Amino acid sequence: MTHPAYLSAAGSRARSRLTSMLQSRPMLRAGLVTMARSCGKKACKCAKGEKHVSLYLSLKVGRSRKMVYVPPALEEKVRTWAGDYREAAALWEKMLEEYLERFLKEKMTQQGSAPSRRRRSAPDARPV
Numbered sequence: 001m002t003h004p005a006y007l008s009a010a011g012s013r014a015r016s017r018l019t020s021m022l023q024s025r026p027m028l029r030a031g032l033v034t035m036a037r038s039c040g041k042k043a044c045k046c047a048k049g050e051k052h053v054s055l056y057l058s059l060k061v062g063r064s065r066k067m068v069y070v071p072p073a074l075e076e077k078v079r080t081w082a083g084d085y086r087e088a089a090a091l092w093e094k095m096l097e098e099y100l101e102r103f104l105k106e107k108m109t110q111q112g113s114a115p116s117r118r119r120r121s122a123p124d125a126r127p128v
């Protein structure tokens, strides 16, 4: 009998990395968007087309999106936190995919040993 939380070697590596990230890395679930704007001052360089470029977090708040300005001093930190979130989310997905595959495999095994009349009695239930 395999361990209940058994994963393949690759899945196991994903889980270890994810666990260590969760213990040590702050994360931001946000998209990063660069926007160029003019400040409105007539004497400013942006009035001549050289716009101010700033980084924003694009956050999902309920059903809408919110843009949050990132001060230059925090840009690097925010990029790291958002990047770590994307990596952690991908690792999490990888683990979940493996568990889904395992469920589907176990389901096939179950169906293989089930009496065949069961299939005839439920014609609308199609295996995925």
Ligand SMILES: [Zn+2]
Pocket (backbone or CB within 6 Å): 038, 039, 040, 041, 044, 045, 046, 047, 052
């Ligand atoms: Zn300006």
